[in-house]
Amino acid sequence: MADDTLQSRLEPLRQRIDVLDTQILDLLNQRARAALEVGEIKKAFDAAGPILKPEREALIIRRLQSDNDGPIPEEAVAAIWRQVISTCRGLESVLTVAFLGPQGSFSEQAAYEHFGHAITGLRCESFDEVFRAVEAGQADVGMVPVENSTEGAVNRSLDLLLNSSLKVLGERTIRIHHNLLTLTGGLEGVTRVLGHSQALAQCQAWLSRNHPELERVPVASNAQAARQASEDPACAAIAGDTAAAAWGLSAVASGIQDDPQNQTRFVAVGPHDAGPTGRDKTSLVLAVPNRAGAVYDMLAPLSRHGVSMTRLESRPARTGQWEYYFYVDLLGHRDDGPVAQALDELHQQVAFFKVLGSYPRQ
Numbered sequence: 001m002a003d004d005t006l007q008s009r010l011e012p013l014r015q016r017i018d019v020l021d022t023q024i025l026d027l028l029n030q031r032a033r034a035a036l037e038v039g040e041i042k043k044a045f046d047a048a049g050p051i052l053k054p055e056r057e058a059l060i061i062r063r064l065q066s067d068n069d070g071p072i073p074e075e076a077v078a079a080i081w082r083q084v085i086s087t088c089r090g091l092e093s094v095l096t097v098a099f100l101g102p103q104g105s106f107s108e109q110a111a112y113e114h115f116g117h118a119i120t121g122l123r124c125e126s127f128d129e130v131f132r133a134v135e136a137g138q139a140d141v142g143m144v145p146v147e148n149s150t151e152g153a154v155n156r157s158l159d160l161l162l163n164s165s166l167k168v169l170g171e172r173t174i175r176i177h178h179n180l181l182t183l184t185g186g187l188e189g190v191t192r193v194l195g196h197s198q199a200l201a202q203c204q205a206w207l208s209r210n211h212p213e214l215e216r217v218p219v220a221s222n223a224q225a226a227r228q229a230s231e232d233p234a235c236a237a238i239a240g241d242t243a244a245a246a247w248g249l250s251a252v253a254s255g256i257q258d259d260p261q262n263q264t265r266f267v268a269v270g271p272h273d274a275g276p277t278g279r280d281k282t283s284l285v286l287a288v289p290n291r292a293g294a295v296y297d298m299l300a301p302l303s304r305h306g307v308s309m310t311r312l313e314s315r316p317a318r319t320g321q322w323e324y325y326f327y328v329d330l331l332g333h334r335d336d337g338p339v340a341q342a343l344d345e346l347h348q349q350v351a352f353f354k355v356l357g358s359y360p361r362q
């Protein structure tokens with residue numbers, strides 16, 4: 001086909017895209033105005049109540065994904081609407097999200113993926129500080145890792161969940177891709193490698209095989225490791241792509257995690273959990289008396305009511321008696337009939353019972 005024929009076909013298509021974009025913008029502004037009105041009504045109803053409604057956000061995205069005829073992929077529908085909702089929510093009131101680490105941490109990535117870009121990030125130096133910031137009202141919600149596919153539970157987060165009044169209101173799993181980073185992209189003069197202890201553990205086989213000479217130094221976060229490596233040429237850092245970009249580091253090697261499928265699951269915590277959506281999870285902590293068959297008995301109400309368990313984790317109760325807390329994730333909302341009945345029975349038979357929250361499944 002001649003060039004000018006191609007050109008003549010392009011022009012009307014681009015004009016059509018321009019018209020559609022104008023319509024989309026107009027519709028987005030109509031949506032934003034409606035959200036602002038919803039915000040006013042919510043504030044009139046309960047001035048101190050939350051603007052964030054995790055169940056409503058999840059339902060909007062799921063409905064659009066199921067109505068979607070393509071060619072836009074489902075994942076992209078979710079990503080686009082997360083930003084649209086985030087923008088509308090931000091007009092109502094900007095959500096402050098606390099998370100661990102200087103710029104470029106995986107927690108930051110999880111926070112933005114979950115709540116969209118129209119948030120204010122509150123950077124914290126520890127998971128304890130994340131919880132404290134939300135409890136004190138300095139942040140609306142916090143984002144903390146709870147489990148990694150290679151390393152298992154993030155124990156400090158589990159302990160904080162046990163002792164805090166905050167509720168789990170959402171979950172977000174992200175791929176964890178670690179790089180070995182330095183200022184120069186080489187290892188000349190580098191004697192130490194810094195990283196969060198979980199990251200060092202997730203890359204230990206690779207480090208032992210390729211760079212056993214580097215002293216491994218755990219620091220508070222990977223993003224902090226990246227910051228230190230950007231200041232000290234004797235240090236390398238283990239961190240992700242966002243941290244590399246944020247601190248101007250180059251990769252000596254990429255994808256150095258021992259498990260290429262390495263993933264971390266984060267939870268969002270806040271003063272309120274989420275309402276039911278029909279596709280939810282509930283997280284709880286239980287303790288049972290230290291006797292034979294107690295764990296088996298503990299789980300019996302779940303199977304009696306047909307409730308599926310997706311996770312069971314134990315943590316020592318630190319009584320010196322070989323007693324444990326059990327962290328259980330199950331499918332369903334605490335207000336769903338079968339879950340409510342199972343929880344009622346569980347509550348009556350265990351020594352300790354705490355619902356951490358119900359929230360939409362990712």
Ligand SMILES: O=C(O)C(=O)C[C@]1(C(=O)O)C=C[C@@H](O)C=C1
Pocket residue numbers: 035038039042051052053054056057060084085086088089092
């Ligand atoms: O429906 C609401 O409560 C809104 O505030 C609107 C909206 C949205 O943009 O759709 C925004 C924030 C909430 O978390 C849920 C939904």
